[in-house]
Amino acid sequence: MGKNDISKHVELDISDCLGPCSWHNVAVLEAEGQQIWVGDLNQPAHYEAIVEWAKKSAYQTMLEIPSILKSNIFDPDGQD
16 A cells, blocks of 8 residues: 555445435545534545545544535534
8 A cells, every 4th residue: 555545544434325415525524423414515625635634534533624624524414
């Protein structure tokens, strides 16, 4: 594996609907028992930000969500 191998620390699951199906292109970022739901991910920069966040979070405590994703955060129960 390469220098960015974080497979022992980060898990990627791909599925259909995660629950709130009114949101498209949803990711759940989870660390230290916290879940942060982000949706409407429709730009390559969104996915790049998630990867960078995951790489940094894999080796330390949960980091702040990148600013490009903050407007995409929603509550899956209230579907903000």
